[in-house]
Amino acid sequence: MTASEALRAALPAWMARQRWYTGKGREPRLEPVGGLALPGPDGVDVATWLVRDVGAADPVLYQVPLTVRPAAVPGLEHAVVAEGPGQVVYDGCHDPAGAAALLAAVVDEARLGPPGGDEAPADPADAAGPARPGGAVVGARGHRIGAPVSATGSRVLRGEQSNTSIIFDVAAGAPVILKVFRVVQAGRNPDVEVQEALASGGSTRVPRPLGDLLGWWPAGAQRAEGHLAFAQEFLPGVEDAWRVALRALETGTDFAGRARALGEATAEVHAVLARTLPTAEADAAAREAVLSGWRQRFAAARDAVPELAARADDVEAVLRAGAAAPWPPLQRIHGDYHLGQVLDVPGRGWVLLDFEGEPLRPLAERTAPDLPQRDIAGMLRSFDYAAGSATVAAGESGHGDRAANRPASTGPVAVQAAELDAHHAWARRAREAFLDGYGAATGRDPRADAALLRALELDKALYEAVYEARNRPDWLPIPRAGVARLLAG
Numbered sequence: 001m002t003a004s005e006a007l008r009a010a011l012p013a014w015m016a017r018q019r020w021y022t023g024k025g026r027e028p029r030l031e032p033v034g035g036l037a038l039p040g041p042d043g044v045d046v047a048t049w050l051v052r053d054v055g056a057a058d059p060v061l062y063q064v065p066l067t068v069r070p071a072a073v074p075g076l077e078h079a080v081v082a083e084g085p086g087q088v089v090y091d092g093c094h095d096p097a098g099a100a101a102l103l104a105a106v107v108d109e110a111r112l113g114p115p116g117g118d119e120a121p122a123d124p125a126d127a128a129g130p131a132r133p134g135g136a137v138v139g140a141r142g143h144r145i146g147a148p149v150s151a152t153g154s155r156v157l158r159g160e161q162s163n164t165s166i167i168f169d170v171a172a173g174a175p176v177i178l179k180v181f182r183v184v185q186a187g188r189n190p191d192v193e194v195q196e197a198l199a200s201g202g203s204t205r206v207p208r209p210l211g212d213l214l215g216w217w218p219a220g221a222q223r224a225e226g227h228l229a230f231a232q233e234f235l236p237g238v239e240d241a242w243r244v245a246l247r248a249l250e251t252g253t254d255f256a257g258r259a260r261a262l263g264e265a266t267a268e269v270h271a272v273l274a275r276t277l278p279t280a281e282a283d284a285a286a287r288e289a290v291l292s293g294w295r296q297r298f299a300a301a302r303d304a305v306p307e308l309a310a311r312a313d314d315v316e317a318v319l320r321a322g323a324a325a326p327w328p329p330l331q332r333i334h335g336d337y338h339l340g341q342v343l344d345v346p347g348r349g350w351v352l353l354d355f356e357g358e359p360l361r362p363l364a365e366r367t368a369p370d371l372p373q374r375d376i377a378g379m380l381r382s383f384d385y386a387a388g389s390a391t392v393a394a395g396e397s398g399h400g401d402r403a404a405n406r407p408a409s410t411g412p413v414a415v416q417a418a419e420l421d422a423h424h425a426w427a428r429r430a431r432e433a434f435l436d437g438y439g440a441a442t443g444r445d446p447r448a449d450a451a452l453l454r455a456l457e458l459d460k461a462l463y464e465a466v467y468e469a470r471n472r473p474d475w476l477p478i479p480r481a482g483v484a485r486l487l488a489g
């Protein structure tokens with residue numbers, strides 16, 4: 001079997017094991033779209049491939065960077081995708097040669113095209129399937145912001161991630177993080193667009209953007225365009241607030257001061273976004289569109305968690321009240337705001353990450369102007385989530401293996417009823433402090449929009465129910481309890 005055949009045979013099962021693969025529980029049915037050759041060191045073929053899983057209800061386009069080497073590399077065993085005679089195919093994000101080539105494509109503002117000729121690396125695009133449209137329509141170009149950087153080493157960020165991020169040490173200056181988008185969608189990726197807008201608007205509440213890689217590929221008779229990767233300043237040695245919050249819960253440390261500052265930072269970011277990116281009036285059509293999105297979300301949650309069907313009338317009443325309440329103008333927002341997306345950086349304060357929006361939502365919705373209260377609601381849910389995770393942990397304390405779903409840095413959290421009360425009081429204080437901070441910065445208390453906030457919190461909890469049912473069923477009780485609380489009023 002050649003390396004190319006071995007790759008074709010191995011790729012679906014390999015993809016099905018990856019954290020970023022969205023079709024949980026089944027192997028993808030892959031259709032090639034095309035590949036982009038990247039300059040690699042002598043003897044190493046580097047390319048990033050676009051493959052479509054046509055077995056999904058809505059086909060999903062994935063990016064799969066691969067390297068092909070003539071021999072195995074000690075230490076890269078975990079990154080082997082396939083092996084053939086005299087060739088080993090690696091996950092290109094984990095192979096330092098692949099990682100360096102991806103970053104170079106951004107900072108050297110490379111123009112990329114399909115691998116050509118007989119020397120081309122093993123090609124998933126050769127797999128059986130409809131004829132591939134002309135290779136020339138698959139391409140990409142890098143775009144650098146600021147001075148070039150030169151990488152001296154790389155490692156893949158570990159942990160729960162929807163994409164793959166690679167950290168680079170660089171010859172001079174702060175380290176760099178390159179986020180390789182795994183699910184590629186047509187349109188400007190909001191992570192890139194929003195962070196670049198914030199930075200150009202003078203905000204230091206996001207890591208400094210360093211550039212991006214924009215790709216294009218055939219989509220029917222059209223050409224689609226979307227971001228493949230995004231490079232930015234890496235802030236080393238700072239734990240995300242989710243981990244900090246869990247430890248604060250474990251040790252009974254108050255989070256109110258930090259939560260208040262987070263509320264202020266959130267308001268500041270919203271103000272810059274309203275200034276730098278398009279806004280829209282919350283007219284009847286916009287309200288109808290949002291209400292219909294809320295209803296669809298409930299339908300999805302009811303499918304994932306059938307017991308929710310019994311609460312349909314209550315859910316509808318909360319959503320309708322939210323739709324009928326006063327709304328501010330719509331603007332760009334974070335879109336998937338939670339404690340895992342914010343870093344409290346010493347000497348700099350709160351920094352916000354990952355403006356991609358909710359991964360389960362279509363890109364067109366994620367890039368449309370939205371309600372800033374959606375972010376407020378997201379963070380309020382996250383404080384509840386932190387307390388809820390302690391409850392889940394309590395249920396698991398006799399089953400250490402199931403506690404593995406918790407972030408690795410947190411120890412076991414065996415809690416008793418009194419402690420659970422303390423956790424919920426912790427979350428209540430954090431929620432109020434966050435709202436206080438946001439209100440102090442804007443001059444308007446977000447609690448004045450109680451009906452809207454409640455609808456958005458409910459909507460978020462319903463999204464979380466779907467997310468947990470698909471990804472972490474052990475955590476489903478957390479959004480379920482959230483829904484119950486929000487319906488209780």
Ligand SMILES: Nc1ncnc2c1ncn2[C@@H]1O[C@H](COP(=O)(O)OP(=O)(O)O)[C@@H](O)[C@H]1O
Nearest residue numbers: 161162163177207233234235240340341353354
């Ligand atoms: N610029 C950065 N500096 C420091 N840590 C970062 C940076 N970007 C991301 N991270 C870390 O990586 C994690 C995942 O990044 P994120 O952008 O949320 O990826 P994904 O969209 O794949 O979930 C974050 O929670 C944070 O801990």
Ligand SMILES: O=P(O)(O)O[C@H]1O[C@H](CO)[C@@H](O[C@H]2O[C@H](CO)[C@@H](O)[C@H](O)[C@H]2O)[C@H](O)[C@H]1O
Nearest residue numbers: 160162242336338339340358359381382385464
């Ligand atoms: O960070 P992502 O863009 O991948 O966001 C998705 O995954 C999150 C989980 O990692 C999920 O967030 C939920 O769990 C968090 C704790 O792990 C909690 O802080 C959030 O409040 C809760 O919503 C997020 O919803 C999902 O889109």
